[in-house]
Each structure stands twice: as C-alpha cells, then as structure tokens.
Amino acid sequence: MTQRINALLSKYRRFIPLTVTALLVLVAYTIGAILYPAMRNPQVFFNLFQNNSYLLISAIGMTFVILTGGIDLSVSGVVALTTVASAALLRDGWNPWIVILLMLIMGMTLGAIMGSFIAFMKVQPFIATLAGMWFARGMCFFISDDAIAIDNRIFHLIGKTKILIPGLRELAISQATTPPYTSIFVVISFLLLGVAIYIAHFRRFGRTVYAIGGYEGRNEQSARLMGLSVNTTKVLVYTFNGFCSGLAGIALAIFVSSGHGLYATGFELDVIASVVIGGTMLTGGEGYVFGTLFGVMVIAVTQILIQFTGSLSSWWTKIVIGLLMLVFIGIQSFIATRRGGRQQKKWIHTLLATPQRRLALIFSAGALIVISILAIYFSPSILGTENITSTGSGHCNVQPFRKEEVANLIDNGAVIAYHRAGGTRCVDELYAVYPDGSVVAKSGEQDLQGQVDPNEVQKILATISDTYGWFTEKMYSTYHNPCGTCYTHYLTISYNGQEKTVTAVDGGVDMQPEYGYTLSIIRPILPKFNP
Amino acid sequence: MKKNRTSFTWRKVTESRLFFPLLALVIILLADLILIPGFFKFQIRGDNLYGSLIDIFRNGSTVALLAIGMTLVIATGGIDLSVGAVMAIAASVAALLMNPYVLGKELSPQLQALIRDPNFTWQPLWVVLLITLLVAILCGLWNGILVAYVRIQPMVATLILMIAGRGIAQLITNGVRIQIFYEPYAFIGQGWIILPFCLYLVAIIYALTWLFTRKTAVGMFIESVGINARSSFFSGISERKIKLLVYTFCGFCAGIAGLVASANIKTSDANNIGWSLELDAILAVVIGGTSMAGGRFSLLASIIGAMVMQAVTTSMYAIGVPAFALLAIKGVFVILVVMLYSKQVRGLFQKLAVDRKET
Numbered sequence: 001m002t003q004r005i006n007a008l009l010s011k012y013r014r015f016i017p018l019t020v021t022a023l024l025v026l027v028a029y030t031i032g033a034i035l036y037p038a039m040r041n042p043q044v045f046f047n048l049f050q051n052n053s054y055l056l057i058s059a060i061g062m063t064f065v066i067l068t069g070g071i072d073l074s075v076s077g078v079v080a081l082t083t084v085a086s087a088a089l090l091r092d093g094w095n096p097w098i099v100i101l102l103m104l105i106m107g108m109t110l111g112a113i114m115g116s117f118i119a120f121m122k123v124q125p126f127i128a129t130l131a132g133m134w135f136a137r138g139m140c141f142f143i144s145d146d147a148i149a150i151d152n153r154i155f156h157l158i159g160k161t162k163i164l165i166p167g168l169r170e171l172a173i174s175q176a177t178t179p180p181y182t183s184i185f186v187v188i189s190f191l192l193l194g195v196a197i198y199i200a201h202f203r204r205f206g207r208t209v210y211a212i213g214g215y216e217g218r219n220e221q222s223a224r225l226m227g228l229s230v231n232t233t234k235v236l237v238y239t240f241n242g243f244c245s246g247l248a249g250i251a252l253a254i255f256v257s258s259g260h261g262l263y264a265t266g267f268e269l270d271v272i273a274s275v276v277i278g279g280t281m282l283t284g285g286e287g288y289v290f291g292t293l294f295g296v297m298v299i300a301v302t303q304i305l306i307q308f309t310g311s312l313s314s315w316w317t318k319i320v321i322g323l324l325m326l327v328f329i330g331i332q333s334f335i336a337t338r339r340g341g342r343q344q345k346k347w348i349h350t351l352l353a354t355p356q357r358r359l360a361l362i363f364s365a366g367a368l369i370v371i372s373i374l375a376i377y378f379s380p381s382i383l384g385t386e387n388i389t390s391t392g393s394g395h396c397n398v399q400p401f402r403k404e405e406v407a408n409l410i411d412n413g414a415v416i417a418y419h420r421a422g423g424t425r426c427v428d429e430l431y432a433v434y435p436d437g438s439v440v441a442k443s444g445e446q447d448l449q450g451q452v453d454p455n456e457v458q459k460i461l462a463t464i465s466d467t468y469g470w471f472t473e474k475m476y477s478t479y480h481n482p483c484g485t486c487y488t489h490y491l492t493i494s495y496n497g498q499e500k501t502v503t504a505v506d507g508g509v510d511m512q513p514e515y516g517y518t519l520s521i522i523r524p525i526l527p528k529f530n531p
Numbered sequence: 532m533k534k535n536r537t538s539f540t541w542r543k544v545t546e547s548r549l550f551f552p553l554l555a556l557v558i559i560l561l562a563d564l565i566l567i568p569g570f571f572k573f574q575i576r577g578d579n580l581y582g583s584l585i586d587i588f589r590n591g592s593t594v595a596l597l598a599i600g601m602t603l604v605i606a607t608g609g610i611d612l613s614v615g616a617v618m619a620i621a622a623s624v625a626a627l628l629m630n631p632y633v634l635g636k637e638l639s640p641q642l643q644a645l646i647r648d649p650n651f652t653w654q655p656l657w658v659v660l661l662i663t664l665l666v667a668i669l670c671g672l673w674n675g676i677l678v679a680y681v682r683i684q685p686m687v688a689t690l691i692l693m694i695a696g697r698g699i700a701q702l703i704t705n706g707v708r709i710q711i712f713y714e715p716y717a718f719i720g721q722g723w724i725i726l727p728f729c730l731y732l733v734a735i736i737y738a739l740t741w742l743f744t745r746k747t748a749v750g751m752f753i754e755s756v757g758i759n760a761r762s763s764f765f766s767g768i769s770e771r772k773i774k775l776l777v778y779t780f781c782g783f784c785a786g787i788a789g790l791v792a793s794a795n796i797k798t799s800d801a802n803n804i805g806w807s808l809e810l811d812a813i814l815a816v817v818i819g820g821t822s823m824a825g826g827r828f829s830l831l832a833s834i835i836g837a838m839v840m841q842a843v844t845t846s847m848y849a850i851g852v853p854a855f856a857l858l859a860i861k862g863v864f865v866i867l868v869v870m871l872y873s874k875q876v877r878g879l880f881q882k883l884a885v886d887r888k889e890t
Binding site: 020071117121122123124125126127128131132133135136137138139140141142205261269272273276282283284313315316317318319321322323325326329333368381 | 610619673681682683684686688690691692693694695696697698699701702705706736801810813814818823853855856858859860861862863865866869870873874875
C-alpha cells in the first residue's frame with residue numbers, strides 16, 4: 001500500500017504543491033463557512049475574485065517571469081504609476097479608451113526596457129526591476145503629490161457593471177435572494193488566465209520559458225546551446241509582465257476610482273507570495289500558471305478569514321502569508337530532494353540523516369520557540385489600538401486631532417467631519433459637510449464655503465455606510481508614523497443615528513482599502529484650498 | 532620609461548576596488564560645492580561639529596551598518612532581503628523593553644507622568660541592548676539555517692522573514708507606535724561626541740569585522756564559498772557553517788541598525804523603520820563593487836557606497852527635489868552604476884584602451 005502511494009506520489013509529484021494549495025483553499029473556506037454563517041453567502045465567494053482581480057492579473061504575468069528564473073519587483077511601482085497617470089489623463093479630459101491603451105503600452109514599454117537590461121546587459125533581474133520600481137514610483141510624484149479622483153463615466157461603468165453568474169441567477173431567483181454577481185475585471189482576469197495557460201503549455205514560446213528556468217541558471221545555458229532565442233524570450237516575458245502590471249493598474253484605478261503614488265505599496269510581495277504558494281518554483285522551470293489562481297485564492301481567503309474573525313489585527317495577514325510561504329517552499333524543496341535520487345528514504349529520515357541536519361532542526365526549533373515565547377510574553381492581552389497623539393515626523397509637526405471641535409461640528413448637525421493633517425505643505429484642514437449640502441472648510445489661514453447637491457451627500461453617506469461598511473467592525477483605526485508627504489486622516493461620519501470616527505495614515509499598508517475608497521468619494525465634494 | 536611607470540601606478544589606482552565608489556563620492560560632493568553655497572560649512576555648537584557633510588555621514592550610518600553585514604552575505608553569493616524587517620523587529624523589542632506600559636489601554640496619570648520621564652526605563656539599558664541584539668541574531672540565525680541547512684535559495688528564504696517580519700514587529704508592539712522617552716537610549720541615534728555617536732558605532736563594527744575577516748582566514752573562506760561553494764566544500768571548508776555565520780552576522784548588523792534608527796526618531800515604528808532599506812543596503816554593496824554573484828568583497832568600499840547613496844539623497848534634498856521624486860532619480864542612478872560595472876561596458880572600455888594602444 002505505502003509502496004503504491006509512494007509510486008503514485010513520485011509519478012504525480014509535480015502536482016503536489018498545486019493540489020496542496022487547492023485543498024488548503026477548500027479547507028480554509030469550509031472552516032470559515034462553518035464558523036461564520038455570513039461566509040456561506042455565494043457573493044462572499046465571488047467577492048474573493050472581485051477584490052483581488054488585480055492581484056490575479058499581476059500574478060499571471062509574474063508566473064512567467066518566475067518560470068524563467070527571474071523576478072520582477074517593479075509591479076507595485078508600475079501599478080501605482082498606472083493609477084496616477086490614468087487619473088491625471090482623465091482629469092485632463094482624454095478619451096478613456098485611449099487612456100487604457102496608453103497605460104497598457106506604458107506598462108509594456110517599461111517591461112521591455114527592464115527586460116532588455118536583464119537580457120542584453122546581464123543586469124541581475126532583482127536590481128534592474130528594483131530600479132524600475134523606484135523610477136515608476138518617483139514618476140508618480142512628478143505627476144501629482146496628492147490623490148486624484150477619477151470621475152469618468154466609462155471608468156465608472158466598467159467598475160460598476162455587475163455580471164450575473166448564469167447558473168446561479170436562476171437558483172437565486174427561485175429562492176428569492178439577490179443573485180450573486182461579479183465584475184468585468186474578474187472576467188478579464190480569467191480570460192487572461194486562459195490565454196496564459198494556452199501560451200505556457202501549448203505554444204513554443206511557453207516551452208522556451210520553461211526551458212530557460214531552473215537549476216540556478218544552468219538551464220539557461222543549455223537552452224542557449226539548443227539554439228533557443230533566450231534573450232528575446234526574456235524580453236518578451238518582462239514585456240508581458242509589464243502589460244499585466246498595466247492592466248492590474250487600470251483594474252485598481254477603476255476599483256478605487258482614484259490614483260495615487262502610494263497605492264499598492266508592498267504589492268510585489270503579495271504577487272510573489274501568491275505565485276510561490278501557487279506551486280511555481282522560484283528557481284524557475286517548474287510550476288503551472290493554473291496554480292497561480294489558487295495562490296491568489298489562498299491569500300484572498302486568508303484576508304477574508306482575518307476580516308471575518310474581527311478580533312485579529314491586519315498584521316496577522318502578513319505573518320500567515322509568511323508562514324504559508326515557508327510551508328510551500330518546504331514542500332518544494334522536499335520534492336526537489338526526492339527527485340535527487342533519495343526516494344527510498346522517508347523524508348523524516350532524510351531530515352535527520354546527518355548530525356548537521358539534526359543540529360539545524362534543533363537550532364530552528366529553538367529559534368522558533370524563543371521567538372514565539374518572546375512574542376507571547378510581550379503581546380498583551382488587550383487587542384485594539386491606542387488613541388495616539390501625533391508628534392513631529394521630521395518634515396512637519398503634524399497637528400493632533402481637533403477632537404472637541406469635531407464633536408461640536410457633529411452636534412451642530414454636520415454629517416461628515418473630516419480633519420486632514422500633514423502632507424508636503426504641512427496642512428491642518430478641517431472640513432464639515434452638512435445634510436443640506438453646504439460644506440465648510442477651515443485651514444487656519446483660510447475659510448472656505450461650498451455648496452453641493454444634498455442628494456449627493458445622502459448618496460455618499462449611503463455608500464459609505466452600506467457598501468464600505470463604515471459602521472461595522474471591519475473599519476477600525478490604524479496609525480503609523482506619517483512620512484513626509486503622507487496625510488493623517490481623521491474622519492467622523494454621522495448617519496442614521498450612528499456616529500463613528502476612524503483614523504488612518506496613508507502611505508502605509510495598514511489602512512483598509514475601504515477607508516481609501518471612502519476618502520476618494522468624499523474628496524471631490526470638498527472645496528480646494530489655494531496654497 | 533618614466534611614462535610607463537606612471538601609467539602603471541595609474542592603472543593600479545583605477546583597478547583598486549575603492550576607486551569607482553570614491554570617484555562617485557568626490558564627483559557628487561564637487562557638484563554640491565558648485566551648486567549649493569555653504570554645503571561644506573561646519574558649525575561648532577558646544578563641543579560638537581555640525582554641517583551638511585556630517586549630516587550625510589550621520590544619515591548614511593544605518594545603511595552603512597546594514598551594508599557591512601550585507602557585504603559578507605553577498606560575498607558568499609547570497610542575499611538578505613529581510614534586514615529591513617529585522618530592523619523593525621529590533622526596534623519594537625527595544626521600545627517594548629523600555630516602555631511596556633503603553634500597551635495597557637488605560638494609563639493612570641502617575642504612570643503617564645512616569646513613562647514620559649526621560650530617566651525612566653523598565654529594563655536597564657544593557658538588558659535592552661542585549662535582548663534586542665539577541666532577537667536580531669536569532670532572526671539572522673533563522674535565515675542562515677534556511678539557507679545553509681534547509682538549502683532554500685537565499686532570496687526566497689529571506690523573503691519569508693521580509694514578509695512576515697513586519698507582521699511580527701507589529702505583533703510585538705500590538706500595532707502601537709511606542710514612543711521612547713528614555714534619554715540614554717536616544718543617545719545611540721542622536722548623541723554627539725564631537726562627531727555623531729552612530730559614526731563611532733559604524734567605525735567600531737567596521738573595525739571588528741575587518742579584523743575578523745582580514746586578520747583571520749574567515750574572509751578568505753567567505754570569498755571561496757562565494758566563488759565556488761562545492762569546491763570549497765571539497766577542500767575542507769565547512770561551507771554551511773560559513774553561510775550560517777554570515778547570515779547571523781547580517782542579522783546582528785540589522786539589529787544595531789534598528790537600534791540606531793529607532794533611537795534617532797525616538798519611536799518604534801514597525802511599519803516604517805527600515806522600509807526598503809534592504810534595497811539601499813544591497814545597492815550600497817553593488818556600488819562598492821562587490822559582485823552579486825559572490826566572491827571578492829571590500830567592506831570599506833561598501834561603506835563608501837552607502838555614503839554615495841546618502842550623498843545623492845542629501846544633495847537632491849538640498850537642491851529642492853521632493854522626497855518621492857527622488858526615487859525616480861535614484862532608480863536611474865542605480866541603473867547607471869550597475870551598467871558601469873557590467874561586463875559589457877567594462878569590455879567596451881578595455882577594447883577602447885587596447886585600440887588606442889595599438890594605434
């Protein structure tokens with residue numbers, strides 16, 4: 001029996017990482033559904049893709065890069081640049097389709113330039129794409145320091161269109177529940193996945209990609225000796241990844257309907273993690289594009305589980321993803337050693353075969369235990385963030401939250417009170433929006449008045465409360481030391497008798513996406529101060 | 532005959548590892564001298580020296596510390612992406628050991644007054660430093676075990692800690708940004724004894740590392756592992772132990788850098804301390820001329836590389852380039868430097884030199 005299992009395992013060992021990932025997604029989601037009944041709603045499942053369609057798009061491109069044994073750190077920069085550039089062009093009144101086309105071309109050009117450096121100049125992929133990332137992020141701030149809202153009909157249309165799922169629609173209607181839907185970008189990302197699978201497994205190009213990667217660059221040499229066009233393939237792979245980054249950037253810009261140079265910080269790590277968890281070897285040459293889909297889903301399910309648990313803080317996502325990567329890399333190296341002709345030995349024996357290995361195991365276990373003891377010892381029992389007053393951050397003395405003033409405004413009937421401090425000009429601005437549509441803004445030096453449509457205020461409030469879940473527990477205050485150009489936001493919303501203040505600082509990874517969307521829909525109705 | 536000899540010495544100078552980084556530093560400083568009036572002015576306040584030049588060295592000290600550890604790692608043909616995260620972990624541990632009361636939700640007024648006292652600390656300074664560095668060393672050891680014994684690619688192995696590390700740092704402080712009020716600790720980052728204290732720290736670490744690598748055989752072992760791990764193994768060098776040592780040492784350096792960074796801003800900021808500094812450190816090493824493929828290394832060249840990066844940053848700020856736009860310039864700068872070192876360009880230069888000789 002064990003022999004047969006062993007034989008089976010070694011025959012299909014290439015599929016082990018993929019199967020494990022798929023099982024993990026299934027198990028994690030099932031556990032979630034048992035614990036939290038809200039997760040049984042099919043819409044939650046479809047939201048997994050909807051909230052991560054740009055991650056999937058980017059991860060597909062990254063899979064090809066990693067299959068050639070390279071890496072691309074520039075994705076986050078290119079994504080941010082795409083959001084800013086498209087927002088700026090749309091603000092200037094360009095045709096949205098031309099903007100989308102231009103963004104894709106821009107991504108491809110950046111990718112092609114980096115690819116040429118890597119292929120022809122023999123610059124390490126790591127360094128070349130790092131420079132690309134810095135370049136792209138820097139260019140964002142040449143275009144605009146502040147977030148630019150996107151107010152374009154076609155972009156909104158693409159973002160808001162709901163595509164009903166054919167089979168489930170009838171089922172939902174027969175049960176008189178709202179039918180689950182998905183968005184255009186989910187469909188696009190799945191189309192891209194299909195094309196990518198076709199290219200990777202059924203075209204000569206895909207074979208070349210697989211041939212280049214693996215064995216620490218030694219396969220590249222053999223591919224070259226076989227007469228494969230290694231350099232061209234590499235440039236094409238990075239160009240394709242640039243295209244994917246551009247597309248992901250457009251998806252993100254549409255999703256949050258704004259553009260800012262600090263979006264998607266640390267995004268490249270998520271992308272790389274989802275490719276690795278999806279079973280692609282980081283040395284290249286082995287893995288499946290299809291697996292990346294599961295890698296993305298693992299990350300999406302992790303996020304949603306932590307969200308549903310509520311009491312766990314956002315940083316647990318990072319720790320869980322790190323641990324998962326460790327596990328999957330462990331599986332991969334285990335498969336790699338099995339291939340190395342040590343198939344008879346059970347893996348635990350191979351692990352303990354030599355004194356060094358035993359030593360390593362003891363060391364690593366010891367290190368883990370010490371770290372976890374330290375963590376448990378120091379992590380206090382109370383979860384939840386402190387109410388922290390700001391202090392100076394190098395460039396600017398960030399003003400503290402004017403709590404009493406905001407409380408007064410709310411008492412006087414304001415529905416939105418928004419206090420923003422920091423930034424390049426070190427502002428300290430207080431905005432108040434009233435239900436009759438009047439907007440009052442104070443910056444210490446200037447006082448401004450504005451008037452908007454009262455219906456629009458109601459619409460914004462409804463969106464914040466219902467779509468973004470402002471009054472639910474998934475909205476909580478976050479804080480980190482603001483960078484020189486970052487703003488500290490204090491936003492108080494009063495709606496239907498509920499009142500809640502949430503604090504956040506941009507420029508980090510801790511702000512919830514919903515907070516960003518909320519700011520981006522409030523920002524357009526506020527009057528602008530002249531510097 | 533005489534001409535020959537001068538050209539020989541010139542060649543010796545240009546082929547020195549320090550030549551290119553020093554040249555870059557000199558060019559940048561010369562540009563500053565011309566473009567920014569008063570760049571080289573020194574002020575003496577009390578007994579201490581102040582000035583833009585000293586600022587460059589002071590702000591570059593964290594990257595220089597990281598670069599010392601990173602040089603050894605890169606010399607073995609590896610890479611350590613986790614140093615930034617380890618810095619954040621170290622800063623969090625240190626802040627917590629001095630000021631654990633912040634994590635309690637309600638603070639009594641007495642306690643609040645107490646923790647703001649600049650002479651108050653929970654643990655004595657030596658315990659804080661010891662435990663912080665111990666934790667940093669453990670992080671390095673973890674990387675080393677993954678790379679040397681579990682045989683995971685260095686980049687992947689350290690990527691794990693890079694992703695999880697910031698989460699761990701936030702876990703330690705429970706997501707709170709702990710302020711550090713204890714004055715003796717702040718001295719590490721902000722103190723001056725004629726020159727900034729952190730410069731002495733860099734000098735001490737450099738001197739110790741130099742003695743350890745150049746006055747014992749360890750440096751040679753590291754280089755040989757970087758050039759060819761397998762043949763060093765066959766010639767009796769315990770390649771795994773060397774790798775373990777190098778990554779552990781890199782963790783230690785990151786720990787010290789974390790202490791300096793957190794003492795400098797007087798907070799533990801798990802999100803921002805050391806953010807993208809691993810990249811700066813790697814670039815400092817690359818500018819210093821150590822090949823990413825491993826092999827020969829020069830610690831001093833890496834430190835000069837760190838100073839070159841900081842000089843670029845400081846002079847751009849002085850000219851008035853905004854902080855984020857600087858990234859774009861840095862990106863172009865990196866590509867230029869890497870191209871300058873690439874075989875293709877060097878080959879071109881050599882070809883040109885040969886052609887000139889022939890004609």
